[in-house]
Amino acid sequence: MSVNLTCKLSDRSLDRNQSSSQRQLAIAISANAAFDGNNAPLNLCLVLDHSGSMGGQPLDTVKRAARDLVDCMYPQDRISVVGFDHKAHVVVENQPVDRIESIKAKIQSLKASGGTCIDDGIKLGLQETSKGKDGTVSQIFVLTDGENEHGDNERCFQFSRLATEYNMTLHSLGFGDSWNQDVLERIADAGGGAMAYIASPEAAGEEFQKLLKRVQAIGLTNAHLILQLAPHVRLAELKPIAQVAPDTIELAYQTEGDAIIVRLGDLMTDVERVVLFNLYISPASYIAEYPTSSEIPILTVQVRYDIPSLAQINSLSSPAPVTAELVQDFVPQVNPQVQNHLLALAKYRQTQLAEQKLQQGDRAGAATMLQSAAKTALQMGDEKASTILQNNATRLQTGTTLSEADRKKTRIASKTVLQPPTNPSTDPSTNL
Amino acid sequence: MITCPNCAHANPDGAVNCEACFTPLPIVKNIQCPNCHATVLSDAKFCGHCGFNLSGSTAVNSLSNTGANTGANTNSENEIELSIDPSTEIFPVQPIPIAMSNILPDEPTEGDSAENLAANPFAEVTTPKFTDIENLLAAEANNPPVTESVEPSVQEPIKTPVPMSIKTQLQQFAASLLHVQTNLNIEIPAHLPVVHIGKPNTVIPPDIDVSGFPDSDIVSRIHADIRAEGGSFYFEDTGSSNGTYVNNLPLPAGNRHKLRAGDRISLGKGDKVSFVFQLSS
Numbered sequence: 271m272s273v274n275l276t277c278k279l280s281d282r283s284l285d286r287n288q289s290s291s292q293r294q295l296a297i298a299i300s301a302n303a304a305f306d307g308n309n310a311p312l313n314l315c316l317v318l319d320h321s322g323s324m325g326g327q328p329l330d331t332v333k334r335a336a337r338d339l340v341d342c343m344y345p346q347d348r349i350s351v352v353g354f355d356h357k358a359h360v361v362v363e364n365q366p367v368d369r370i371e372s373i374k375a376k377i378q379s380l381k382a383s384g385g386t387c388i389d390d391g392i393k394l395g396l397q398e399t400s401k402g403k404d405g406t407v408s409q410i411f412v413l414t415d416g417e418n419e420h421g422d423n424e425r426c427f428q429f430s431r432l433a434t435e436y437n438m439t440l441h442s443l444g445f446g447d448s449w450n451q452d453v454l455e456r457i458a459d460a461g462g463g464a465m466a467y468i469a470s471p472e473a474a475g476e477e478f479q480k481l482l483k484r485v486q487a488i489g490l491t492n493a494h495l496i497l498q499l500a501p502h503v504r505l506a507e508l509k510p511i512a513q514v515a516p517d518t519i520e521l522a523y524q525t526e527g528d529a530i531i532v533r534l535g536d537l538m539t540d541v542e543r544v545v546l547f548n549l550y551i552s553p554a555s556y557i558a559e560y561p562t563s564s565e566i567p568i569l570t571v572q573v574r575y576d577i578p579s580l581a582q583i584n585s586l587s588s589p590a591p592v593t594a595e596l597v598q599d600f601v602p603q604v605n606p607q608v609q610n611h612l613l614a615l616a617k618y619r620q621t622q623l624a625e626q627k628l629q630q631g632d633r634a635g636a637a638t639m640l641q642s643a644a645k646t647a648l649q650m651g652d653e654k655a656s657t658i659l660q661n662n663a664t665r666l667q668t669g670t671t672l673s674e675a676d677r678k679k680t681r682i683a684s685k686t687v688l689q690p691p692t693n694p695s696t697d698p699s700t701n702l
Numbered sequence: 703m704i705t706c707p708n709c710a711h712a713n714p715d716g717a718v719n720c721e722a723c724f725t726p727l728p729i730v731k732n733i734q735c736p737n738c739h740a741t742v743l744s745d746a747k748f749c750g751h752c753g754f755n756l757s758g759s760t761a762v763n764s765l766s767n768t769g770a771n772t773g774a775n776t777n778s779e780n781e782i783e784l785s786i787d788p789s790t791e792i793f794p795v796q797p798i799p800i801a802m803s804n805i806l807p808d809e810p811t812e813g814d815s816a817e818n819l820a821a822n823p824f825a826e827v828t829t830p831k832f833t834d835i836e837n838l839l840a841a842e843a844n845n846p847p848v849t850e851s852v853e854p855s856v857q858e859p860i861k862t863p864v865p866m867s868i869k870t871q872l873q874q875f876a877a878s879l880l881h882v883q884t885n886l887n888i889e890i891p892a893h894l895p896v897v898h899i900g901k902p903n904t905v906i907p908p909d910i911d912v913s914g915f916p917d918s919d920i921v922s923r924i925h926a927d928i929r930a931e932g933g934s935f936y937f938e939d940t941g942s943s944n945g946t947y948v949n950n951l952p953l954p955a956g957n958r959h960k961l962r963a964g965d966r967i968s969l970g971k972g973d974k975v976s977f978v979f980q981l982s983s
Contacts, residue, residue, distance in 0.1 A: 280718075290716035508711070508721040548721060550714065602718075616724030623709055623723055642708055642725065 271489050271580070273537065273573045274300045277592045280608040284553060284566060285600035292506070295547040295592065296514075296608045297571060301489030301537040309489050309539070310578035312347040313406035314339075314482075315364070317395040318380065319414040319445070321355045325382035328415060328445060331471035335478040337374045342482055343367045348406060350398040351377055354391030355384025356420040364401040387421035388414055392429045392440070392457075399438050405581050407536070408438040409485045411478070412457065413468075415445040423453050430460035437492045437576065439463045439536055441481055445474070447674040451681045459519050462535030467682045469675065490537040492583070493575040495545060497530040500567050502556050505530065506548035509619075514611045515544035518618035518685050537575065546611050553596060568592045613650040614687065617643050621659065621684035628666075637666040643684065654688040877928075877935055879967070879977035883916060888977070890928060890935070898940070899969070900925040906940075912975055920944050920970035928961070935961040935979070944970035 280294040303309075316336055320329055340349060344367065351362035351373075362376045395410050402408070410433065418426065430440050440461025442454040445468045458465040464484065466477045505511070505523075511532055513519040523532045534543055549568070556566050570589040577585060624639035640663035647656035658679055662672055672680070682688075704713045704727050706720035713721055720727055731744045737754035747757050877890045890897055891909055900908035903923035912918050912925075922942040929936045936958040939946040946953045947968040953959055961967075965979040 288716060290714065292714075292717040292719065294719065506721045507714075510721075548719075550716060612719060612724055616719075619723045620708070620725075639709070639723075642723075646725075 271577050272302045273490065273493075273575060273587045274298075274302045274542075275571065275573060275587060275590055276542075277571060277590060278605050278608050279568070279592065279594060280612065281602055281604050282595055283597045283600060283603055284551060284594045286553060286557060286596045286598055288600070289554060290550050290552045293549050293551060293568075293594070294608060294612055295549060295568070296544055296611045297495065297547070298515075298542040298544045299493065299495070299534065299537055299573060300542040301539045303489055303539040308579060309407065309486070311406050312343065312485060313364075313399060313402045313408040314343065314347065314485070315350045315352065315395045315399040315408075315410045317352045317354065317358075317391045317410060317412045318361075319355070319386060319388070319391070319416070320353050320380045320382050320384070321386045321416060322383050323386075323416050323448070324445070327471050329380065329382045331474045332413060332445070333377055333380060335474040336377050338475055339478050339482055340367060340370055340373055340377075342479070348402040349373060350395075350402070352391055352395045352398055353380050354387060354394070356387045356390075357384075358387070358390040358394040360394065360398060364398050385420040386414065386416050386418060388412070388418045388453075388457075389421040389423075389425035389429060392426055392433075396429060396433055396436070396438065399433075400436060403436065403438060405578055407485065407488045407491055407578050408436075409463070409488075410438060410440045410461070411443060411481060412440060413443040413445055414449055414454070416448045417450050418453060423450075423456075426453065426457050427460050430457050434460070434462050434533065434535065439485075439491075441466070441485075443468055443477060443481070444678060446470075447678065449678075451678050455681060455685070462533070464517055465682070465685065467678050469679075484538065484541070485536075487538040487540045488536040489539045489577075489579075490575045491535070491578055493534040493537045493573055495532045495534060496572045496574060497532075497547070497569050498528065498571075498589075499530065499549075499569045500556070502552050502554075502566075503568055504550050504552075506550060510548040512546055512615055512618075513543060514546050514614045514618075516541050516686065518614060521545065544611055546608075546615055551594065557596070564596055565593045566596050568594055610650060613646050617646045617650065617652070617655065617659075618684045620646060621680060628672075633666050633669075637663045640666065640680075647683070650687070652683075652687050655683040658683045658688075876982045877930075877961075878980050878982060879910070880980055881915060882966075882976040882978060883974075887980075890930075892930070895930060897928045897930075898924070899927060912969065915975055917970075917974040920972075921975055925969050926967075929958070937961050937965075937967060937979075942969070947971075947973070 276298040278296045278298075280296070284291055284293075316339070318332060318336065324332070336351070343349065347367045348364055349362060349367050350360070350364040352358055353361045361380060362373050365373075367373070391414075392410075392412060395412065399408050399410055433440050440457060441463035442458040442461075443466045444451065444454050447469075455465050464481065466481060468474050468477050499505070509520055511521045511523050513521055513534070521532050523530050525531070532545065534545065537543065551566070551568065553566055556563075570591045572589045573587040575585055575587075576583040620639050620643035624636040624643060627633075627636040627639060640659050644656045644659035644663060647653075647659055658676075662676060662680055665672060665676070704715060704717055705711070706713060706723060706725060706727060708725040709720060709723040711720055711722035713727060717727055718729070719725065728745065732741045733744050734740070735742050735749035735752065735754055735756065737749060738752040740749060740751040742749050742751075742756065748755055876892065879888045879890060880886070881888060888910055894909060897909045898906050899910045899912065900906070901913040901918065901921060901923045902908065902911060906924050908923075908925075912921050922944065924940050925942040926937065926939050926946050929938070937946075937948065937953070937960075938958045939953050939955040941955055946955075947966075948959050949966050950968070950973070959965075961979045963979060963981040966976055967979060968974075968976040
């Protein structure tokens, strides 16, 4: 199995005479299943909240969704289930999915009572998952319906980050309206996974299936992007790196020598991860050295990844160079696909800024920011998100407060694309 | 430093999208105002320091300049200026910008660029005006009738190619004075509330200057005026030495006579400088 890598600059032409030009680079990565189509077996752990508030229909639908999930797994996959209230306990030990009926029965035995301590649940989930992590794609689904009353949010984020160091991915599912969307988003972002919003009990099954489909398409894990920037190129100061597809996640980076390393996590075979880099290019020094050159190198990019199906770690793709064209009479020619990615990031950032302003008490500022986010969403073609954001903006302006459900819908609308544009970006990608 | 208009984040120069919120940043550079050399942004319309109109030259600016700097103008303007007193020149020309401001930008004066600009979009409209003026100047040494007759001839060519400008004009009662002795028609400037008739002077410069007509020495410098009020025109002697006659009857100073079409106005005794009031609609 190998990696598909596509790099596109926001504008390939660069003004010779401008001292500093800003460009965005969109790198699209996915796993290429051409050679060895089979993915590694899945090692799934369900960390389920069964606190008192989950009593009745909520827990019933979650249990049913979990049981349906087991039905969709393959015999070589592994499953484990951890239940938590204010303490965590193992419901199904890490085992292959063959004694399906007994697994389902154990899931069914969950009863709703007690408080909520998410970090204990995650910790136990990590322990159970690690028992089966060799040669598998390890994924943890954390489901909760409320605030972390008996727990510590910071510990949650730490455990999430720890999971990625062991090449395990954490996804968060928020059930109902009482959970803290900031906490769950941070858990998902730190854990390299996705965040889902189960608005009503009936939606539980659907969300579980969507997430299962996502993880079943994972071909490569522990992927890192390694960038070598040319000396005349630098990253922007403020938040230069972010994933924009399939979800928007702000990414942190490390520098090792003169290389920049960004952890991506899992690579799917059916969906590309697109990462946007904000760069500043100062061509003056390069032009001084090579005055006749019409092309200017920007950077080279490599991917380091593990192939779980072959139990291979730290494979490196061959370095792919990215160059720009130096022109005398500069006319902006923006790449429309990169423009779309820019808009996705803009939508997320603008909504985040609106949330910040709201927390500071600046309702008018938040409403304005939400409106620009709605406009950005419309430019992208994401009309559903635009409607949600615009509704929120109007509600803020008329003085009503946003309900909890609204805020969660807004967070999901800003992070993901609810209505994809009519022309999805499909580009012939280069195999490496 | 480019400040984002959306979130006020300070972006380094060369940024196309804001680093914080990714809204497209306006590409503005700092340029110098051609008038006062202060730094202004390239997308500004007016200089914040001196008020100079940065979107190309305009009539108003250049006209005030022509009034002030008689020397620094283009050829046609110079010709006019030399042959006619600046004071008389300003008035007849001013109505044009106000009535048809589209046309005027070309008239300005600041340099060849303006004229070239003028030449292209308004070639058909403006050149007739100037050529008319030049022709009339060449033909007759009479300045005031020239400037006045410029108006109707100006309006005609302008009316046909650019009918749009007609819509923006205020409704006018086109009144004119036909000089009997020379058979020249002088349009009464429609927008002026008071039209002064006389000869050049420093106290009340005349709008209709009769100094070019024969026997004009019997006309006083401040002789008479015509007022337009509510669609009617009133004629009054403003203190002439030799008197004023309407239809050969003396009009005492201070008496306002409501003009009807066909009235004969005589400045001074003996019907030497006479006009027939005409209304054209």
